[in-house]
Amino acid sequence: ARSLPGACAVLPMRAVRAVTLRYGNKNHEAPTVVGATENYAATWNWPLSEGRDLSADDIAHGAKVALIGDAPAKALFGDASPIGRTVMVKNLPVQIVGRLSYRGFTGGGSDVSVDDRLIMPISTLTQRFNLDRNYFRGLRVRFHDPDLIEVHMENLRALLRHEHKLGPTVPDDFTIMSASEILKFL
Numbered sequence: 001a002r003s004l005p006g007a008c009a010v011l012p013m014r015a016v017r018a019v020t021l022r023y024g025n026k027n028h029e030a031p032t033v034v035g036a037t038e039n040y041a042a043t044w045n046w047p048l049s050e051g052r053d054l055s056a057d058d059i060a061h062g063a064k065v066a067l068i069g070d071a072p073a074k075a076l077f078g079d080a081s082p083i084g085r086t087v088m089v090k091n092l093p094v095q096i097v098g099r100l101s102y103r104g105f106t107g108g109g110s111d112v113s114v115d116d117r118l119i120m121p122i123s124t125l126t127q128r129f130n131l132d133r134n135y136f137r138g139l140r141v142r143f144h145d146p147d148l149i150e151v152h153m154e155n156l157r158a159l160l161r162h163e164h165k166l167g168p169t170v171p172d173d174f175t176i177m178s179a180s181e182i183l184k185f186l
Contacts, residue, residue, distance in 0.1 A: 035125025051098030071116035
């Protein structure tokens with residue numbers, strides 16, 4: 001974020017696929033458990049229906065906390081609030097601190113609902129699921145002035161090429177998509 005002019009938020013993310021969530025005698029197979037840094041909901045403009053967002057303290061301490069999507073919340077808790085309850089994520093007890101509002105669409109070229117996910121601190125996910133801490137699956141970058149998105153994307157491309165140590169003739173080993181490109185894709 002400090003190296004990218006115009007950036008107001010940078011959210012690195014990792015994910016683990018097909019994870020069983022358990023509360024009491026109820027199980028739910030979550031297609032995606034996302035690891036992210038603080039302010040996940042705010043960075044994605046995804047309002048919480050209750051509770052709080054992930055905090056810097058959660059990330060720093062690898063806290064066993066999570067935001068729960070609408071689908072697993074309904075599957076595990078019905079109409080009851082999930083806030084403060086402990087869900088088993090595989091064999092890891094995780095306290096639910098926030099519930100994401102219902103979005104109601106699928107994404108990524110699949111039939112998986114964006115509402116069917118659990119979000120925990122990236123530090124917790126990488127440690128507890130034994131993932132490489134130097135690799136991110138994706139970065140969500142928000143800019144102060146979206147009208148300059150083409151310039152911002154070129155600055156981001158230049159920064160990533162520098163960080164990945166790519167020579168001038170080497171193709172990008174990453175993909176950058178703007179929100180408008182993602183909407184076209186969907």
